[in-house]
Amino acid sequence: xxxxxxxxxxxxxxxxxxxxxxxxxxxxxxxxxxxxxxxxxxxxxxxxxxxxxxxxxxxxxxxxxxxxxxxxxxxxxxxxxxxxxxxxxxxxxxxxxxxxxxxxxxxxxxxxxxxxxxxxxxxxxxxxxxxxxxxxxxxxxxxxxxxxxxxxxxxxxxxxxxxxxxxxxxxxxxxxxxxxxxxxxxxxxxxxxxxxxxxxxxxxxxxxxxxxxxxxxxxxxxxxxxxxxxxxxxxxxxxxxxxxxxxxxxxxxxxxxxxxxxxxxxxxxxxxxxxxxxxxxxxxxxxxxxxxxxxxxxxxxxxxxx
Amino acid sequence: xxxxxxxxxxxxxxxxxxxxxxxxxxxxxxxxxxxxxxxxxxxxxxxxxxxxxxxxxxxxxxxxxxxxxxxxxxxxxxxxxxxxxxxxxxxxxxxxxxxxxxxxxxxxxxxxxxxxxxxxxxxxxxxxxxxxxxxxxxxxxxxxxxxxxxxxxxxxxxxxxxxxxxxxxxxxxxxxxxxxxxxxxxxxxxxxxxxxxxxxxxxxxxxxxxxxxxxxxxxxxxxxxxxxxxxxxxxxxxxxxxxxxxxxxxxxxxxxxxxxxxxxxxxxxxxxxxxxxxxxxxxxxxxxxxxxxxxx
Numbered sequence: 001x002x003x004x005x006x007x008x009x010x011x012x013x014x015x016x017x018x019x020x021x022x023x024x025x026x027x028x029x030x031x032x033x034x035x036x037x038x039x040x041x042x043x044x045x046x047x048x049x050x051x052x053x054x055x056x057x058x059x060x061x062x063x064x065x066x067x068x069x070x071x072x073x074x075x076x077x078x079x080x081x082x083x084x085x086x087x088x089x090x091x092x093x094x095x096x097x098x099x100x101x102x103x104x105x106x107x108x109x110x111x112x113x114x115x116x117x118x119x120x121x122x123x124x125x126x127x128x129x130x131x132x133x134x135x136x137x138x139x140x141x142x143x144x145x146x147x148x149x150x151x152x153x154x155x156x157x158x159x160x161x162x163x164x165x166x167x168x169x170x171x172x173x174x175x176x177x178x179x180x181x182x183x184x185x186x187x188x189x190x191x192x193x194x195x196x197x198x199x200x201x202x203x204x205x206x207x208x209x210x211x212x213x214x215x216x217x218x219x220x221x222x223x224x225x226x227x228x229x230x231x232x233x234x235x236x237x238x239x240x241x242x243x244x245x246x247x248x249x250x251x252x253x254x255x256x257x258x259x260x261x262x263x264x265x266x267x268x269x270x271x272x273x274x275x276x277x278x279x280x281x282x283x284x285x286x287x288x289x290x291x292x293x294x295x296x297x298x299x300x301x302x303x304x305x306x
Numbered sequence: 307x308x309x310x311x312x313x314x315x316x317x318x319x320x321x322x323x324x325x326x327x328x329x330x331x332x333x334x335x336x337x338x339x340x341x342x343x344x345x346x347x348x349x350x351x352x353x354x355x356x357x358x359x360x361x362x363x364x365x366x367x368x369x370x371x372x373x374x375x376x377x378x379x380x381x382x383x384x385x386x387x388x389x390x391x392x393x394x395x396x397x398x399x400x401x402x403x404x405x406x407x408x409x410x411x412x413x414x415x416x417x418x419x420x421x422x423x424x425x426x427x428x429x430x431x432x433x434x435x436x437x438x439x440x441x442x443x444x445x446x447x448x449x450x451x452x453x454x455x456x457x458x459x460x461x462x463x464x465x466x467x468x469x470x471x472x473x474x475x476x477x478x479x480x481x482x483x484x485x486x487x488x489x490x491x492x493x494x495x496x497x498x499x500x501x502x503x504x505x506x507x508x509x510x511x512x513x514x515x516x517x518x519x520x521x522x523x524x525x526x527x528x529x530x531x532x533x534x535x536x537x538x539x540x541x542x543x544x545x546x547x548x549x550x551x552x553x554x555x556x557x558x559x560x561x562x563x564x565x566x567x568x569x570x571x572x573x574x575x576x577x578x579x580x581x582x583x584x585x586x587x588x589x590x591x592x593x594x595x596x597x598x599x600x601x602x
Contacts, residue, residue: 011440018441022450026457137589141582143533145540146556146574153567244446248537252560263541266456274456278449286444 004297012290019282023275024067028060071279077272081265087272091258091280097167098250098257101180102242104173108181109188109238114224116185117192121200122219132189139186144245148179148252165254176253180245184238191234195227202226229299236289243281333590336583344580347396348403355393356381359550362388368566383568385558391569394550395576401551402580405462406531409469410524416470417477418520422508424478425485435478442475448537455543465544469531477523484519488512518595525588529581536577552577 051057058066070076076087120129155175156164162171199205200223208222209215250259258277265273319327347354356379367388370376376383382391424435451460451468458464488494489512497507536553538544545551552573559570 014437015441015444019445022445023453026450026453137582137585141529141533141578141585143536143540143553143556143574143577143581145537145553146570146577149556149560149563149570149574153563153571157564157567240444240446244448247448247452248540251541262452263543266452266541266543269456271456274453278453281449282445285446289444 001297005294008290008293008297012286015286016283019279019286020068020071021064023278024064027271027275028063076276076279079265079270079273081268081270081273087270087276088280090261090273091276094256094258094261095280097255098243098246098259101173101176101250101255101257102239102246104177105180105184105242105245106238108177109184112181113185113188114192117189118196118219118224120189121193121196124197129193132193136186136190139182139184142182144179144183145248145252147182148175148249151175151179152252165252167256172253172255176249176255179252180242180249183241183245187234188231188238191231192227195230196223199223199227229296232292232299233296236285236292239288240285243285328594333586336586336590339579339583340587343576343583344399344403347399351397351400355390355396357390357393359389359394359397360548362390364388368562368569370566371568371572374568382572383566385555385569386562386566391555391572394555395552395573398550398552398555398573398576401545401549402532402535402577405465405469405535405545406528408466409473409531409535410527412466413470413473414477414520414524414527417474418481418516420474421478421481422485422512422516425482425487426489426504426508426512428486432482435482439475439479439482442471443479447472447534448541451538451543452541460538460543460546462545465535465538468538469534472534473527473531476527477520480519480523481516484516485512488515522588522592522596525584525591529584529588532577532581532584 074088079085079087079090082090116128116132116135120126120132123129152164152175155162162175163169166172200219204226205218205223208218213222246255246257247259247263249255250257251263254260258281262274262277264270265277362384365388366377366380366384367386369380369384369388371383371391372378372381374383380390380392382395384390385394420435424432447468450471451465454460454464454468485508494507494511497511502511535544535551536556539551539553540557542557545554547554555573556570556577559566559568559573562569
């Protein structure tokens, strides 16, 4: 277990290192980082001063070391859009909102995907299986940003059941969470279905049935418990999708989270904020993957020896 | 595999009949939608579009679709600048095809090449490629797109580059696994004994066996790329204005959703219909050509 843990930790550090290199490299790609890092209307002498202050006149590897030092200390510089506000502080102020939305979306996805997945495995090739397949196909084909707008038009503008956008009451959460979660339902449901099919076909299920255990308990306790580990590996990818989904969805619903922050920052060419968001998101995703992999190693010892 | 099929053909129905059976089972509706929404408009845009997709008259702004009482010349209505939505959707199909085509071609070629090298030669090459694949797949491409847009600005080439950046990893992972399997097969061993070069073995013996996987994978990725490009354009980090990219049109319509829902609705519908059809076709192809390719 320890070897597996160390190996995975090494991979995580490598990935994070690569992320910083990519962000650093892109920031320097224009040749003149001062242009990227400073507002458009900055004067020439300010520019020269900043170049010196940030060590932009130094060789690249020195600049990178300096940069990584700043990143590790959480110093991404001040926002250009809101002068005097620290970029990381802006991100941390909003990350709670994004996590709130992501969590509700996740609950929605699991609540929908688990029963549909289980039933479509138990009643294979029945109506519910076909409906499930169609939901999965639809979930993979609908563009987030569009379905969000269609929802607003139907449920907020025409039916007036829900608020159009913003954050406040629990009603504000419904549409964005459904839009983000919907995407996850498709993949999660397919995974649960195939894992359940395999599980239901196994010897221990046959034994349980022979022993006269009630069918409901066979399905929901014996089979599902063993099938549930397969979708677990998917959770890492799922978190990544939740983060990505949150970006477009927060824009559609004006949800005051990190996604909306970063898109506005891109429009305003507020590079310090874009950098801070990218690094924070990458950390969240990579760490989530690490946790999932470690948990998987705990639940399924075979994986550790691969 | 091909020989096995040929002998089966000799014993059973003729080759022509088999081809006919294949044709008869084609999923016609998805193919028809792909042709009508994506392919035909892209080829004949100049002839099909009734208006200029880039300019409109402000006097004709926010007109509802013709079938909802709007002027008959604007089938799907007009946007906030008076541009004909129908014409813009028609021209927009070119952007979708161009981005998806270029992205898949570049990403697919790089990924397939690296996957073949990794799966065939193993060793250091395999370690490096799998590490890079893991790395690429663990960073959401949309984040890279945001940084690129903030640093150097968004344009057609950056979008294609970002698409290729995601796709190469998907191809490399799948192709490596396949190449690994075929490299251990008898016919490769025999080719090696007969003195075939590595290059010849890879290109003539392994690649043809992976062709089906590549076709299925490319079809399934096509839908992903269209949605992905749409998302980037929607966020303002993809295709720049005033191009009629479908995602950009949805973004334009977002603020007008209360008064003029059709601006956002129809371009999004075009994306949905195309992607749904492509995915259905991809699923069908997978069942036919490569049933082992995992879902999700």
